[in-house]
Amino acid sequence: MRSNGILRIVARFLIPLIMLFALYVQFHGEYSPGGGFQAGVIFASAWILFVLIYGLEAGLAVIPERTMFVLSACGALLYAFIGLLGVALGGRFLDFSVLLDDPQSAQQAGIILVELGVGITVATVVMLIFTMFVKRRAELDRDDHREGLD
Template sequence: MRNNLIILLAARILIPLIILFALYVQFHGDYSPGGGFQAGVIFAAGWILFALVYGLDRALEVIPLAWMYRLMAMGALLYAAVGLAGVALGGRFLDFYPLLADPQSAQQAGIMLVEFGVGVTVASVMMLVFALFARRKGDWDDANAGQGEP
């Protein structure tokens, strides 16, 4: 697809818009439907489109596999840390009210952090699943080259 001018031009326009929409869904999710999970899937879809158009090797230069593993763990740890912070401050797990003096600010900050952790985890898992399957497909094609297999 790297030689098709129409696909390259469409991807060059769409990928930044997809990432921007993912950020909008991420940070507007506490006011409207949406949030971390949806934003993570949208962000991963933008990266996957990049990988399909420009190739997996170039996409892995942008976000390497090692960083996908790290981001997956950091997102889950952020979620757990926010939940446990409420417990440490005398509340229940994912009880945001003890986090700040103002209950409304505490609720908003807590949900933003939790949703950000979910978004990072979902995006990295989706990208990782795609990358591992795509690399496996490439290994299969290389191993069976010239054997008459489709």
């Protein structure tokens, strides 16, 4: 699809907007509908659109597979870390109100950080699954090609 000018221009226009919308859904989740799950999926869809237009190699140049792996684990670990931080500060697991002096802002900080962890994990896992499927397709094509040569 590299050669299709209209698709490329529309995608170039849309991808930043989708990413911006994902960040809005992520960090505005306490005030409007949204949160980490939705934001992660929307962010991943921007990357998938990029891959559909520019190819998987360009997509993996932006974020290598290894980075996706590390980030998806980091998101879940961030969530657990925030939960354990509450324990360390004398509360219960995932009790955010002890994180800061003011329980209200502590709750907000906890929710934002936890949702960030959710968003990172969801986005990278979706990207990872998509990458795996696309790579498998490429492998099969290569095999077919080889069979054709034989």
